[in-house]
Amino acid sequence: MKKMAWGFEALSILLTLVLLGSxxxxxxxxxxxxxxxxxxxxxxxxxxxxxxxxxxxxxxxxxxxxxxxxxxxxxxxxxxxxxxxxxxxxxxxxxxxxxxxxxxxxxxxxxxxxxxxxxxxxxxxxxxxxxxxxxxxxxxxxxxxxxxxxxxxxxxxxxxxxxxxxxxxxxxxxxxxxxxxxxxxxxxxxxxxxxxxxTPKMVQDVQDALTLLNADIPLIQFIVESTQKRLALADVFVADMAQEAQDNAALVATEYANLKTEVTSIGESVGNAFVDLVTPVYDAQLAAIGEVQTTIESLSSYPIDLQPALNSLALLMDANAIATLSTSIEGVFTAYNTALDGSIASASSIEDFFVDEACEALQQLVVALAASGNYAQYCFTKYASKVYNQFALAYYLISDCYENEKVRLHRLQDLTALIVDMIIYDIEDLGEAITSCAPLNDGASCLTLIGPFYEILATTIDDKQGYLLDYITDETEHSQQRLSACVKVTRYTMVSELVPISINLGTCTVTGYAA
Incomplete structure (x- = not known):
C-alpha cells in the first residue's frame, strides 16, 4: 500500500509539473x-x-x-x-x-x-x-x-x-x-x-548576440557621463576662478581707492597747513603793525628800507599767496592720482593683468581636465589650487605696495610741519620788531636797520615754500615709480609661479605621478 501510495503521489507531482510546464x-x-x-x-x-x-x-x-x-x-x-x-x-x-x-x-x-x-x-x-x-x-x-x-x-x-x-x-x-x-x-x-x-540554435544565436551587445553599451554611457562630469568640474573651476579673480580685483580696487583718497587727504593736509598755521601768525603780525602803521609810514626811511620788505612778505604770505600755494600743493597730489590711473599700479591695470596672466594657466587646467587623459583628474587636482591661490597672493603683495606708499607719503606731512614751523619762526616777531621802532626818536634809523633783514627773510621764506613744492613734486614722482616697481615685482612673482605650473601641468598629463 505504501508503494502504491507513493506511486499515486509521484503521478500527481508529475501531472502538476507537466501542467506548469505547459x-x-x-x-x-x-x-x-x-x-x-x-x-x-x-x-x-x-x-x-x-x-x-x-x-x-x-x-x-x-x-x-x-x-x-x-x-x-x-x-x-x-x-x-x-x-x-x-x-x-x-x-x-x-x-x-x-x-x-x-x-x-x-x-x-x-x-x-x-x-x-x-x-x-x-x-x-x-x-x-x-x-x-x-x-x-x-x-x-x-x-x-x-x-x-x-x-x-x-x-x-x-x-x-x-x-x-x-x-x-x-x-x-x-x-x-x-x-x-x-x-x-x-x-x-x-x-x-x-x-x-x-533550429533552437538560430534563436539562441539571436539571444546571445543581444546579450553580448547589451554588455558593451554601458561603456558608451560611461564615456558620455564621466566626461560630462569632468566638464562640469572644469566649469565649476572656471566659475570659481572668475569669482576669485573678481573678488580680489575688487579688493585691489578698494585698496587703490583708499590710496587715492589718502593721497588727496595728504595733499589737503599739507596745503591747509599754511592756511591753518601760517596765516593766523602772519595776520597777527599785520594787526600789530597796523596799530603803528601811521607812525612808521611817517618815518623817512619807511618807503626805502621797510616797505619793500613788507611788500615782498605780502607777496608770499597774504591770503591770496597762501591760497595759491595751497592750491599748487594740492594740485601736485591731484596730478599724482591722475598719473596713477594711467600706470600699471592702477586697479584697472591690475584687473587686466589678472585676466591676461592667469588665463593661459586656467585654460591649460581646463583643457587637461576636459581632455580626460589618463592623469587628467590627478594633474588638475595637483595644480588647480595653486593657480586659484595666485589671485589672493597677488592681492596681498599689491596691498602692501599701496600701504607702504601711504606711509611714505604721510612723511611729507612731517616735512611740511618742519617748514611751516620755520616760516612761523621767521615771521612771528615781525610785528614786535616793527612796533618797537615806532616810538623811538630815531625810528627811521631803526627801520633802516631791520628792513634789509626782513627782505632777506622774505627771500628765505620764498625758498622754503619753493623747496617744499619742489620736494613734494619730486617725491610724488618717485612714489609713482616706487609703486609701479612694486607692482611689477608682484606681477613678476605671479608670472614666475604660473609659468612653471603651465609647464609642469603639460608634463603631468603625459607622465602622471612622476611629474
Missing amino acids: LQHAVADPRPDFAIKATITGTARVITLSNQLSATFDRVDNTNIPLTAGYSLLENMQNALVQIGTKVTTAGMAISTALNALAANSSNNVTEFFQAVTTAINTFSTLLQSGLTEHLTVLQQQGNYITDKFTDGFNEIKPRLAALSGALDRLKAGVTAARDAPGNTATAVSTTNLRKHV
Whole structure:
C-alpha cells in the first residue's frame, strides 16, 4: 500500500509539473512570432533581451549636466557629448523597437519585418562608423583621449552588431524556408516544417548576440557621463576662478581707492597747513603793525628800507599767496592720482593683468581636465589650487605696495610741519620788531636797520615754500615709480609661479605621478 501510495503521489507531482510546464510554455512562447504563423521556442527570451537592450540604450543619453561658467570650449564639448548620447540612444532603441515588432508579427511577410531590423542595425552601424564625425571632431580639438575612448567603445559594439545581423539573417532564412515549405495551412506553419527549418540554435544565436551587445553599451554611457562630469568640474573651476579673480580685483580696487583718497587727504593736509598755521601768525603780525602803521609810514626811511620788505612778505604770505600755494600743493597730489590711473599700479591695470596672466594657466587646467587623459583628474587636482591661490597672493603683495606708499607719503606731512614751523619762526616777531621802532626818536634809523633783514627773510621764506613744492613734486614722482616697481615685482612673482605650473601641468598629463 505504501508503494502504491507513493506511486499515486509521484503521478500527481508529475501531472502538476507537466501542467506548469505547459503554462510556462504558453507564457514564454506567445504566438505568433518572427513574422510567421507559428510559435518559435525562445521568442519570449528574445523579447526580454530586446527590452533590456532598449533600456540600456535609453540610459546612454541620461546625462546632460548644465554648465554655467559661459566658457565656450566646455559648452561645445558638452554639446558634442549630449549629441553623441542622444544619437546613440535613438539609433540603438530603434533596433529593439524593430525587433519587438518582428517578434510580434504574424503576417508571414518575413522580408519586410526582418528588413526593418536589418535597416535599424545598419543605421546604427553607419552612425558609429561616420555619423558622429562632427561631434568627435569637436572633442578631438583638445586631444585624442576622449575620441580614442569612443573609438574603442564603438569597435567593441560593431562586431556585436554584425553578430546580431548574422544571427537574424540565419533565423530569417529558417523561418522563410518553414513558411514556404509544403504542408502548411493558411493559418499556421506546420510543426514539422518549423522543427525542420528553424533550429533552437538560430534563436539562441539571436539571444546571445543581444546579450553580448547589451554588455558593451554601458561603456558608451560611461564615456558620455564621466566626461560630462569632468566638464562640469572644469566649469565649476572656471566659475570659481572668475569669482576669485573678481573678488580680489575688487579688493585691489578698494585698496587703490583708499590710496587715492589718502593721497588727496595728504595733499589737503599739507596745503591747509599754511592756511591753518601760517596765516593766523602772519595776520597777527599785520594787526600789530597796523596799530603803528601811521607812525612808521611817517618815518623817512619807511618807503626805502621797510616797505619793500613788507611788500615782498605780502607777496608770499597774504591770503591770496597762501591760497595759491595751497592750491599748487594740492594740485601736485591731484596730478599724482591722475598719473596713477594711467600706470600699471592702477586697479584697472591690475584687473587686466589678472585676466591676461592667469588665463593661459586656467585654460591649460581646463583643457587637461576636459581632455580626460589618463592623469587628467590627478594633474588638475595637483595644480588647480595653486593657480586659484595666485589671485589672493597677488592681492596681498599689491596691498602692501599701496600701504607702504601711504606711509611714505604721510612723511611729507612731517616735512611740511618742519617748514611751516620755520616760516612761523621767521615771521612771528615781525610785528614786535616793527612796533618797537615806532616810538623811538630815531625810528627811521631803526627801520633802516631791520628792513634789509626782513627782505632777506622774505627771500628765505620764498625758498622754503619753493623747496617744499619742489620736494613734494619730486617725491610724488618717485612714489609713482616706487609703486609701479612694486607692482611689477608682484606681477613678476605671479608670472614666475604660473609659468612653471603651465609647464609642469603639460608634463603631468603625459607622465602622471612622476611629474
